[in-house]
Amino acid sequence: MSDAVLAVSGLTVTIGTRRGPARAVAGVDWSVQAGQTLALVGESGSGKSMSVLAATGLAPRAARVTGSVRLLGSDFTALPADRRRRMRGRHVGFVFQDPMTSLNPVLSVGRQVAEAGEEHLGLTRRAARTRAIELLDLVGIPSAAQRVDAYPHQFSGGMRQRVVIAMALACEPDLLIADEPTTALDVTTQAQIVELVADLQQRLGTAVVWITHDLGVVAGIADTVAVMYAGRIVEQGPVEAVFDRPGHPYTSALLAARPEPGAGGGDLVTIAGAPPSPHDLPAGCAFWPRCPVRGDARCEHELPPLVPVAGAHHVRTFYPQRPDGEGR
Amino acid sequence: MARFVIRRLLQSCVVLLGVTLVVFLLLQLVPGDPVRVALGTRFDPQTYEALRARAGLDQPLVVQYFDYLRRALTGDLGVSFRSGRPVTAIVLERLPATLSLAVTAVLFALVIALPLGIVSAMRSGSFVDHAARVFSQFGVSVPDFWMGIMGILLFAGVLGWLPPSGYVALTEDPARWASHVALPAATVGLVTASILTRFIRSSMLEVLSEDYVRTAEAKGLRTRVVVLRHVLRNALIPVVTVVAVQLASLLGGVIVIEVLFAWPGIGRLTFDAVQARDYPVLQGAVLLVAALFLLVNLLVDILYARLDPRITVK
Numbered sequence: 001m002s003d004a005v006l007a008v009s010g011l012t013v014t015i016g017t018r019r020g021p022a023r024a025v026a027g028v029d030w031s032v033q034a035g036q037t038l039a040l041v042g043e044s045g046s047g048k049s050m051s052v053l054a055a056t057g058l059a060p061r062a063a064r065v066t067g068s069v070r071l072l073g074s075d076f077t078a079l080p081a082d083r084r085r086r087m088r089g090r091h092v093g094f095v096f097q098d099p100m101t102s103l104n105p106v107l108s109v110g111r112q113v114a115e116a117g118e119e120h121l122g123l124t125r126r127a128a129r130t131r132a133i134e135l136l137d138l139v140g141i142p143s144a145a146q147r148v149d150a151y152p153h154q155f156s157g158g159m160r161q162r163v164v165i166a167m168a169l170a171c172e173p174d175l176l177i178a179d180e181p182t183t184a185l186d187v188t189t190q191a192q193i194v195e196l197v198a199d200l201q202q203r204l205g206t207a208v209v210w211i212t213h214d215l216g217v218v219a220g221i222a223d224t225v226a227v228m229y230a231g232r233i234v235e236q237g238p239v240e241a242v243f244d245r246p247g248h249p250y251t252s253a254l255l256a257a258r259p260e261p262g263a264g265g266g267d268l269v270t271i272a273g274a275p276p277s278p279h280d281l282p283a284g285c286a287f288w289p290r291c292p293v294r295g296d297a298r299c300e301h302e303l304p305p306l307v308p309v310a311g312a313h314h315v316r317t318f319y320p321q322r323p324d325g326e327g328r
Numbered sequence: 329m330a331r332f333v334i335r336r337l338l339q340s341c342v343v344l345l346g347v348t349l350v351v352f353l354l355l356q357l358v359p360g361d362p363v364r365v366a367l368g369t370r371f372d373p374q375t376y377e378a379l380r381a382r383a384g385l386d387q388p389l390v391v392q393y394f395d396y397l398r399r400a401l402t403g404d405l406g407v408s409f410r411s412g413r414p415v416t417a418i419v420l421e422r423l424p425a426t427l428s429l430a431v432t433a434v435l436f437a438l439v440i441a442l443p444l445g446i447v448s449a450m451r452s453g454s455f456v457d458h459a460a461r462v463f464s465q466f467g468v469s470v471p472d473f474w475m476g477i478m479g480i481l482l483f484a485g486v487l488g489w490l491p492p493s494g495y496v497a498l499t500e501d502p503a504r505w506a507s508h509v510a511l512p513a514a515t516v517g518l519v520t521a522s523i524l525t526r527f528i529r530s531s532m533l534e535v536l537s538e539d540y541v542r543t544a545e546a547k548g549l550r551t552r553v554v555v556l557r558h559v560l561r562n563a564l565i566p567v568v569t570v571v572a573v574q575l576a577s578l579l580g581g582v583i584v585i586e587v588l589f590a591w592p593g594i595g596r597l598t599f600d601a602v603q604a605r606d607y608p609v610l611q612g613a614v615l616l617v618a619a620l621f622l623l624v625n626l627l628v629d630i631l632y633a634r635l636d637p638r639i640t641v642k
Binding site (some may be wrong): 056058085086087088089090092093094096098101102103104105106107108115116119120151153164167168170 | 538539540542543544545546547548549550553557558561562565635636637638
């Protein structure tokens with residue numbers, strides 16, 4: 001764990017809202033090593049994005065963040081704001097969900113790719129522009145030298161996401177945060193973007209935190225996976241272990257809810273009910289009201305600890321699933 | 329770009345034509361006889377008829393209108409009933425005063441509103457934000473003539489720093505021009521600043537919540553760069569429209585302020601022309617204001633295209 005690029009422990013994010021404080025993230029631990037990919041999986045509102053934004057100092061102003069964040073060996077939360085800013089962009093690159101809104105409409109793409117290099121590497125405007133053309137070429141923008149002065153609205157969604165990736169990689173960061181980078185794209189483009197990031201990761205040795213609810217992507221690219229539910233990690237471990245031998249009923253249900261290609265037009269499997277409100281988390285297991293196993297009163301009143309089942313594979317439940325899929 | 333400008337200029341001509349028609353017809357509806365007013369106590373039937381004939385007022389309306397239009401196209405807007413001088417000259421000599429007052433007022437407003445609006449948005453809910461809101465409320469709700477009078481009392485009366493009224497041309501003596509324009513421009517500019525501050529604040533707040541601002545922050549840019557390069561440029565696009573509307577309405581003349589400060593601008597001219605029923609001068613003034621309005625709008629459209637690459641002028 002000592003060579004982790006980013007490691008968070010006990011990370012809690014509480015957001016002040018009109019209805020009182022909402023606990024978006026309730027004490028999570030995860031880490032990602034150089035060259036490795038960690039997938040954070042969960043439904044909308046499970047706290048997967050918030051935990052990463054909070055860890056990198058990008059949480060909204062109303063958020064209160066506690067816990068420890070170690071980025072490249074330094075205590076990130078203890079750093080002054082200006083040092084944290086200088087680590088973003090330089091050591092951590094970000095790719096966000098919607099390329100249609102994450103680029104500034106009034107600046108040319110070249111300018112937006114170039115500015116991180118000007119800020120962090122001290123490049124001159126001319127050098128940064130040359131570098132921007134290289135980067136646009138690297139992410140597969142055709143005739144980059146001509147397109148460098150074009151504006152975002154002149155690009156398709158997939159091409160814009162490539163621009164965002166070029167921006168994120170401008171300073172060859174140690175860590176790339178990809179916050180659902182394929183959600184807003186069509187399926188063929190999704191595959192291209194996933195492939196692009198995997199390829200760049202291999203060439204540059206970047207660590208990647210990939211936030212997604214697409215389990216197909218996770219199986220393809222991740223080394224480790226952390227499944228989040230209602231602000232907590234309910235299962236984490238090596239991707240094969242979690243996918244082949246899911247220990248938590250929620251993970252099993254998520255895997256079962258994947259549409260099977262060629263399975264015909266039957267009803268899709270869903271998980272009944274909805275996640276609890278972050279304003280009013282249950283005392284015990286947050287998944288208990290929807291759980292198909294539905295253990296006993298202990299589940300309702302006592303929070304299950306995250307316990308190891310095999311090696312690095314951890315599960316937060318009193319009733320780990322057996323490999324054959326049966327509870328108890 | 330050139331084609332766009334030419335097309336817009338042609339469109340403006342059509343609008344101006346409409347303006348002449350509306351103004352011409354409206355004046356026919358106004359009660360009172362201009363020739364009678366012009367003659368005053370020297371009235372006698374012969375002179376009256378002669379004057380009416382000379383001004384073409386004995387002709388049918390249609391003939392009068394086309395006559396006016398034909399001469400207007402050659403730059404001849406008629407002759408003032410009152411002074412007998414050509415209207416074109418009278419109107420144009422008022423232009424510098426109005427132009428310098430309007431532009432100074434808008435610059436004054438921007439100097440106040442830009443920083444205040446930006447800081448209010450960046451620190452929404454802070455003391456500065458609340459203070460800015462009080463300032464805006466004050467500026468919008470207090471009548472400008474009262475503010476003008478208070479300004480005169482304070483800066484001209486008590487402190488004696490500025491002249492209470494009057495006008496000196498910029499070309500004649502820049503320093504004296506500045507001391508004369510300061511009070512009226514500040515009075516008018518304060519109202520404009522109040523409106524702009526609120527507008528800039530809300531526009532900034534809207535842009536601050538955009539995804540691309542988070543992207544800029546994620547790049548590790550300094551706050552100053554994020555605000556100036558990413559937020560402000562986008563936030564200013566809608567603000568340009570409001571500034572233009574303000575500028576255009578100031579160019580139309582701020583009648584109360586011009587009267588209060590004895591400022592010889594278009595507003596003052598319009599006021600005097602209405603009082604004297606000097607129809608040719610009134611028509612000329614309205615036409616000039618309409619032309620200025622259209623010109624400002626054209627400039628705004630060009631500026632828009634410069635600010636927002638998504639807009640193409642073709």
